[in-house]
Amino acid sequence: MRQAVTIILSIAVLALFIGLGTWQVQRLKWKEGVLVEINARIAADPVSLPETPDKARDTYLPVVVSGSFGEGALRVLVSTKQAGAGYRLISPLQTDQGAILIDRGFIRVADEMPSVPEGPIQIEGNLHWPDDRRSSTPENDVSGNTWFARDLDQMAEELGTQPTLVITRQMTPAEPRVLPLPVTSEGVPNRHLEYAGTWFLLALTWSVMTLGLLWRKKRRNT
Structure with a gap:
């Protein structure tokens, strides 16, 4: 039994x-x-920036935006397989629909901070609401301009923009000293x-x- x-x-x-x-x-x-x-959504043809971008509807949406950069660039600490440790540069772009956040791309830790591009700029990229913050992520050092997570509301307040982020895929004219880090599906668990x-x-x-x-x-x- x-x-x-x-x-x-x-x-x-x-x-x-x-x-x-x-x-x-x-x-x-x-x-x-x-x-x-x-991946199909990321690689689709870009459209105009929606009037009221929505996270649930517009994440990964390819867009094309035009305008001119405002003052300031936030440095977000990041590490890449190709280039090692460095920073993402987040700057304000003034568009016809107001100021938004632009993830311009990557520079190495040892590189000097490049100046913000002047004149009219056109950017093709993807709308994104990054989920960088984990329980072990330090708080952003705003005064020292070292950010550990792309907290859109906090960044928008610091740069005086809407909490809307476009991650650059291609910029015209290009920034030779900044390497674009386009959106991919690699971060999806x-x-x-x-x-x-x-x-x-x-x-x-x-x-x-x-x-x-x-x-x-x-x-x-x-």
């Missing part, structure tokens, strides 16, 4: 692990579909394959442990 209960419980736990692993595989397929949609592997590994481990336990019990009873 006790052995039968053990077998039933073991099968139930094994079924749970396999079910969770299968669910994560299904989630992986769903997330891959979402990433395909995001997708760990479902890892989770699926974990659950299936637990299922395998559980099966081996259960079979070993049953084998030892059988030996003791013979």
Whole structure:
């Protein structure tokens, strides 16, 4: 009787692990579909900036904006695979619809701060509402102009703009000393394959442990 209960419980736990692993595989397929949609949206033809950009509706929306840069550039600490540690530069752009935030791109930590481009500027990029802040992210050093997260409301208040951010893909005329860091889907979390592997590994481990336990019990009873 006790052995039968053990077998039933073991099968139930094994079924749970396999079910969770299968669910994560299904989630992986769903997330891959979402990433395909995001990448297609990012690469679509740019449109004019909406009058009232909306996070739920307009995240990743490709836009083209024209205007002239205002004074100031905020430095956001970031690290890239290609160039290492550096800063994103966030500056105000005065447009016909008011002033907005522009993520101009990347400079290395050791580079001198480039001056803000003068004259009429046209920028192709993507609207974005970055989620940079984590529980371990320090507070922005506003007075020292070292930012650890792109907190749009705080940046907009500091530069006197709307809390609307366009991340540059292409600027005309270009800034030779600033490397654009366009929006990509790399920051979208997708760990479902890892989770699926974990659950299936637990299922395998559980099966081996259960079979070993049953084998030892059988030996003791013979």
